[in-house]
């Protein structure tokens with residue numbers, strides 16, 4: 153974007169509003185900060201030169217689950233065969249753990265642990281299916297179905313399917329029937345405590361709860377992954393990122409009964425590109441701050457998305473009573489189609505059977521940019537900035553936003569939210585306020601931000617970001 157143009161535009165805007173000149177400078181600094189942060193793709197994780205093991209198998213050792221007794225008829229229990237095949241593959245240099253195509257492998261909750269020998273490929277061409285009966289689930293693995301951990305430099309790929317057979321779990325959820333106890337159900341696929349991981353082309357469907365969780369990991373590239381579950385399946389988030397850094401998701405198609413993508417505490421440097429989302433609850437940062445906890449998320453970019461028939465579009469959600477911050481987020485080039493809340497910040501989030509009390513402490517939300525977002529809304533309040541009374545949102549910046557509703561006018565809701573719009577912004581964001589004091593405060597945030605981001609990167613993963621294999 154043309155800098156001079158922005159300066160001129162802002163100048164005109166601010167003068168027209170009779171705002172002091174130093175504010176123009178402050179706001180411009182914010183813009184520049186938001187414009188300039190990019191997730192580092194130049195230094196991308198170079199995992200393998202071989203895009204597909206089949207094309208150029210030289211040196212690879214095939215470890216086929218069938219050779220370890222897997223039956224693949226969808227009825228026989230293939231868990232032990234998978235465990236034995238994993239032990240062999242993990243201990244072998246340049247192994248390919250193969251789940252052959254056109255078969256259905258019934259596999260129990262299992263931990264696939266690393267570290268493994270170098271250049272492991274997990275090639276999933278067939279279907280891995282979970283036992284469908286919650287009563288028989290291993291209580292020691294209540295939260296997992298297929299969990300991969302402590303891997304470094306691993307490629308997951310194939311046209312296969314990971315099928316959580318979740319329908320009985322959904323039926324026993326407290327969201328479906330209030331007399332059911334609320335308890336956690338397994339995540340279909342988890343990648344935990346790992347680095348330099350690529351996941352390409354898999355389909356994950358009908359998970360018991362969340363579909364794909366990336367936790368405590370760094371440098372993960374996910375592409376062409378599809379996730380699907382019915383729109384009314386409870387808590388079936390598509391891709392959930394927690395305590396992870398330097399993650400790129402691209403060309404993914406996600407439709408479930410909860411968030412298409414959710415990004416929670418301890419995550420930074422997350423880029424989402426070309427995402428198709430719907431049905432579901434949209435692309436979310438949060439929830440954060442539940443039970444007075446600390447939630448920190450920074451440097452998140454969503455660039456190019458189509459969000460259709462969802463309850464939310466781009467959302468930031470935090471509970472009352474939390475602390476920490478969400479800072480440095482850009483949502484851009486998003487097309488919304490029939491979305492209930494296309495743009496929403498909800499600091500009064502309360503996904504609990506009992507009501508939540510307002511508190512003075514909150515997760516601080518600042519430096520959030522919305523750019524080139526258009527389409528249709530199902531609610532008149534096309535934009536909602538419901539921020540904490542005691543910890544206002546600051547530096548919300550909107551540019552070229554156009555949201556419309558059939559046969560109705562639309563409006564923006566603000567509570568305790570500071571920021572501004574430039575270019576076309578419809579509905580208008582006049583309810584965002586800009587106070588001098590606020591701006592000074594936010595200026596300090598900006599000065600601090602770079603160092604804080606650097607610190608965050610240092611403490612978590614800087615040594616991994618530049619890994620080349």
Ligand SMILES: *[C@@H]1O[C@H](CO)[C@@H](O)[C@H](O)[C@H]1NC(C)=O
Pocket residue numbers: 229230231232260288289290
């Ligand atoms: C799978 O889990 C069920 C229930 O816990 C158990 O009966 C069965 O033996 C398990 N299969 C394997 C191979 O561990």
Ligand SMILES: *[C@@H]1O[C@H](CO)[C@@H](O)[C@H](O)[C@H]1NC(C)=O
Pocket residue numbers: 329330331332
């Ligand atoms: C809810 O669950 C209870 C206990 O399992 C059951 O008796 C009741 O019929 C269920 N209600 C609905 C609406 O399914």
Ligand SMILES: *[C@@H]1O[C@H](CO)[C@@H](O)[C@H](O)[C@H]1NC(C)=O
Pocket residue numbers: 395417418445446447448
């Ligand atoms: C939030 O993430 C940080 C950094 O990864 C971690 O140290 C902390 O324990 C997490 N807090 C919660 C409440 O999960």
Ligand SMILES: *[C@@H]1O[C@H](CO)[C@@H](O)[C@H](O)[C@H]1NC(C)=O
Pocket residue numbers: 443444473511
């Ligand atoms: C959170 O902190 C507030 C204020 O200190 C306290 O009243 C509340 O009980 C706490 N909530 C939880 C879930 O611990």
Ligand SMILES: *[C@@H]1O[C@H](CO)[C@@H](O)[C@H](O)[C@H]1NC(C)=O
Pocket residue numbers: 443
């Ligand atoms: C809330 O946090 C406290 C202190 O960390 C913990 O003891 C308690 O179990 C948590 N409550 C819930 C509902 O998670």
Ligand SMILES: *[C@@H]1O[C@H](CO)[C@@H](O)[C@H](O)[C@H]1NC(C)=O
Pocket residue numbers: 456457484485486487524
């Ligand atoms: C705005 O976003 C839409 C939807 O992603 C995209 O097709 C279009 O190219 C974007 N426009 C600009 C100027 O980037």
Ligand SMILES: *[C@@H]1O[C@H](CO)[C@@H](O)[C@H](O)[C@H]1NC(C)=O
Pocket residue numbers: 500508509510541567
């Ligand atoms: C919490 O505060 C918000 C904003 O001031 C207000 O709209 C809401 O009614 C309050 N909720 C409760 C439970 O007091």
